[in-house]
Amino acid sequence: MSKKVAFLQGNEACALGALYAGCRFFAGYPITPSTEVAEVMAKELPKVGGAFIQMEDEIAAMAAVIGASLTGIKSLTATSGPGFSLKQENLGYACITEVPCVIINVMRGGPSTGMPTGPSQSDVMQAKWGTHGDHPAICLVPASVQELFTETVRAFNLAEKYRTPVTVMPDEIVGHMRERIVFPEPGELPVINRTAPSVSPQSYQPYDTSFGDIPPLAAFGSGYRFHVTGLNKAQDGFPTTRADIVQAEEERQVRKIENAVDDIVTYEEYLLDDAEVVVIAFGSIARSARYAVNAARKNGIKAGLFRIITYWPFPDRQIRALAERAKAVIVPEMNLGMTVHEVRRCVEGRVPVSGIFRVDGEPISPNEIFARIQEVR
Amino acid sequence: MGFDYEKYIRPGKLPHIWCPGCGHGIVMKGLIRAIDALSLDKDKTAIVSGIGCASRLPGYMDFCTLHTTHGRGVAFATGIKMARPEMNVLCVGGDGDGVAIGGNHFIHACRRNIDMTYLIMNNNIYGMTGGQFSPTTPFGAKASTTPYGNPDPPFDIAKLAIGAGATFVARGTAFHAAQIEKLLIEAIRHKGFSVVEILDSCPTTYGRRNKFKSVVEMMNQLKESAVPVAAAEKMSPEQLEGKVLTGVLYKENKPEYVAEYGKLVTRVQESMAG
Amino acid sequence: MEKKQPEIKIIEKYCKGCHICVEFCPTQVLEMRGFTAVVKNPDACIACMQCELRCPDFAISVTK
Amino acid sequence: MSCSRYEIRFSGAGGQGLILAGIIMGEAAAIFEGKQAVQSQSYGPEARGGASKSEVIISDEPIDFPKATSVDALLALTQQACDKYSKDLKEGGILLVDSDLVKKLPKGNFTVVRFPIINTAKNEVGRTIVANIVALGAMVALSGIVSRESALKAVLSRVPEAFVELNRKAFETGYNRALEARG
CATH class of the missing domain: 3.40.50.920 (Rossmann fold)
Incomplete structure (x- = not known):
């Protein structure tokens, strides 16, 4: 059987890759040159029973994505340089709370409004150092339309596997150019889903390191009640200022990615x-x-x-x-x-x-x- | 036995962090009684907040709770509600969180008419950072950043909500403790974006700077300035000078966002099926 | 038949001493002792529940 | 540097449908002929007007650099676009221009083909809006890089039922007029 082939724009392939990975929620805000990702998601998500929402700003879009992901739904947002700057606040929140999500940042010229339709690769440092505090970062930089599809799938897999936000950053050329793409069949690319907790709701802790450096994340609405905060927290999810706990938790979050570089780095x-x-x-x-x-x-x-x-x-x-x-x-x-x-x-x-x-x-x-x-x- | 609040509070979390005389505890109790009266399922109820004193409320509550970034609670809550429409979503916070840094999210949630309840504890000040003026600090009042009196005119949160399209807007005070519960019951039952503003007291960072001798004096001011909407109808403009209206200030039925999106999904899927 | 008096319970470790319960009790049942509210005059209690409702610190419960 | 690499550039003003012309050319090659193709574009902030270009690179081998470096065939629908985008047209390349709108041609050894593209769309086909398809038909004829059949299939797979005949006519007219004009 011949596979489905199309001549697609990078941003369109990115959105279709997200859907292949099981993404069922998108929140965004229009910004050149990433907007086509939102447009495809707006069209496709209702067909698969997912939800699309255009928020009032970039900050809100990032917030909504984290909220949706906490209910167990794979969630995506897409933006470009100035919007990525605005998202840093809540990207940091996703880092410290360890909520999986994927952020597409189609890189354009900057700083500030810069060159909205011009290509750039100048957000790579922002992807790691953009939000305050220490945190690990996973950032993928595809080079073709086909790869933008497959790397978006991989981004969701890494986000779920390592319980972390992942950014995919095509430059404007990759985001906007059109190429032949061969769609993988369902099941052809691996799709990793979130690990559900194996303990009862009564004994669940959202950062329980007895399960290793990547504790399972329960979903809101699934019978597990827990607290999520952007404050430095203990294993039970509640705020703490105890030096030993704060140090250990921050180190664990960095370590969980550092120890996995052979799995992540391509x-x-x-x-x-x-x-x-x-x-x-x-x-x-x-x-x-x-x-x-x-x-x-x-x-x-x-x-x-x-x-x-x-x-x-x-x-x-x-x-x-x-x-x-x-x-x-x-x-x-x-x-x-x-x-x-x-x-x-x-x-x-x-x-x-x-x-x-x-x-x-x-x-x-x-x-x-x-x-x-x-x-x- | 009085009302068993601790049934809804996480074990070991009391006493809370709020200062002596802070009305937030009174408001939280009203919220708990409302939740109890409505028999909301703890597993299917999310309580979301931003940053600030009031935003510490979810941490005490034995529900799915989310303490987010400053001003963004409503935006996080929107994601939860869109992804899981069957959940009850409550958002709580203070005046600075809700209508200064979160002002954009607030007005758009009102406009969208998304089904959730936003409880704003308005104590006219940024308490957690030590008493800077907020968008609801009265004109002329003292705050750490208005040492010569506030030159900045305040928002009326309820009017802002009504203007932005919220379909249920109510106001109460921390003094009128029993009314808080009633307003919240009606707000949570309402299908659409409901806003409940509770005028609150911050004796520590607002009261002291503004010549209130004690929290009792602040409570008395809330008591005396509040006029129920029904009573206000019979009063002259002169009599209403310096008063604030309390009760349900606005209510209408309009299409609700999540339900409308659900209809759109059904329509799209039906057209695909042929 | 003898009227059963309401029982007022104050959890001392929760009380932050704000005075609200003392000031707004219509029958002067409560008073401050140091930084904590205490029951001074239990017989005067009319079970209006205002102290329980208004205590910001979850420190008072009244059983009718 | 791959010998099979063929670079086409459609240029004119924003809103003339040149990006779509490039996409259809790419689809003809990538989907209907199984070749490699990359389409890209650059445009200014204006939604309409301003110089705009759409590039298609077609090859039998994987395409590395996705932008044109040495253009084999260039379409210019406006003088501004012709002035701005003809610099890297290669020696011996094809230059197709709208003869009503482009009066000043760049110096160089090119195969120049001129005919009133927009007016042909308006008067012979019946709608100005299909000028891009007239131009596409002409570029297909002149470049020979994809077959007439593949290109027509790509055009028709893009248009709603009601506009099939209009677009077929636009494509065929452009194709034929270009061959006549080249002589």
Whole structure:
């Protein structure tokens, strides 16, 4: 049987991926260039008995998503830079309360209103450091329409498995371009559902670490009554200021992701086995980079591409290993230097790292990357 | 035996954190009696709040409780109600939380007419942060950020709610303790967005700065300024000067959001079925 | 038949000493002793329940 | 750098339906011919007016860079779009312009095809609104990158029943006029 094929926009594929993953609630606020995600969800959710709501602002949309998820429903919101800034308050709330949810942030130029229709990759630091306090972050950066579908499914899986918010951040080019997509059959991609508590409502505690670093989350309305607060809390969910408990709980939340990096971190290696010049890129710019690497190979230069798919947790170990054998590393990105700092942190001076930065609303072209490969070879 | 409040309170949570003379405890008791009178299922009832003194209320209550971010309680509650329409959703908070930082969520919940009850404990001040003026602090009153008197005119929360489209709006006071329960029973029964504003006392950060000798004086002021709506109809504008109306101020039946969305879902699914 | 007097119970550890119950009791049943309300004149109680209703601290219960 | 990579750019003013023309071209290639295709666009903040472009890259192999780098075939429906978007039209590429609206052509060695696209839609087909489909028919004819049948199927799968004939006529008219104009 031939599979269903379509020519779809990234944002549309993202919404369909969410539905495939079992998402049944969407709350959002219109913002370019992410709005198509909301439009598809508004159309499709009623068909599957889900609910869509357009809220009064970005903050409210993030709040509604957390509220809905607490009733056990997989929930999604979508936004772009300025909206992502507004969502940080309640994103932090989802982090400390450990409520699974998925946030799509289609990256556009900034800061502030910036360039609403122009592509950018400058929210990657905001995805980790945007909300105050310490917390782990999972952030996925797909590079194609097909991958925006599959990574949205994976985002829901990670959110449920690790009981945490997950962001998916296509740049505007990936969000808005159209490509051929082959829809996976139901059951073809894994879909992870939330682990229900195994204890009785009387003995349930929302942060009960006797179940490990990821305690099961009960659903409101299912017979389990518990308290959820954004204050630092103890295992029973009630606020505490006891130093030992607060320290232990914060460390557990970070540890639950750190210990799972091998499960979470994904990347693509292209022609890296003998590569002397390594290009590290993500999103649409990784596509420019691949084009440039192919051109370099045709010109006899041993170039390769390391494509980041999971941005947070950052692929530290893999990039450190590349630095052992490469002569030069190039980091092209649509910002004024963000990933390049992470890469430098990983390579610890073993190899020269240079960046190619653009924030003018134009993608970094294959020629720019190819020219740099020739310079640093 | 008097009324058994502790049946609805989580074991070991009393005494609460509110200051001596703070009316929030009186309001919470009214809420508990209303819930009891309506026999709301604890497992199917969510109590949501934002941040502030009043927003600590859900932590005591043995229900599905959610203490959220400042001003956002109504938005979180909206997500719960949309995802689980069968749940009773109650939202509680104070004046700063509800109509300053949460003002946008408040007016839109009113407009949407989503089926939930929003209980606002209005003590005219930000208590938890130490007594800064709020959007309901009277003109001229002293607060830590209006040391020379408040130059900023206040909101009338009930009028704001009515103007924004809430379909049930009531006002009571912490002094009129028995009435709180009655207003809340009617509000929770109402299908749509219901707002109950309770004028409350903050002796610690408002009373002391504004020459109230004790909470008793604050309670007396609530007692004397409140005029039931029925009584007000027979009073002249002069007699009503400085008074506040209490009771059910507004009520109408309008399409409710969750029910309307449910109809939309049915319509879409029927058209798909052919 | 002898009239049964209401029983007023005050939970001392909940009482924060706000005076509300004392001030608004119509028959002066209660008084402050230090920081806590106590029953001074139980026979005067008419079971109007105002003290129980108005106690912000869940400290008073009246059994008719 | 892949030799099969073919880049098409539809340009004009916002609201002329050029993004849809690009999408249909992409669908013709990706769905009806099983090729690889990527469509993207750039536009200003205006919902209508302003220079707008829609690009389609078609290839037999996976497409890396999704934007045009060296355009094989360019449509320009306005002078502004022609001035702005013709710089990277490659040597020997095809330049299709509306002969009523684009008077000044870029310098270079291009196969220039001119006919009054918008007026053809208005007068010969009967509705200005299908100018984008006239242009699409013309681009299909001139580029030859997808078959006439695939492209027509892609057009018709996009339009409501009531507009099938109008769009078929628009497509065919554009296709034929372009071939005549090229000579």
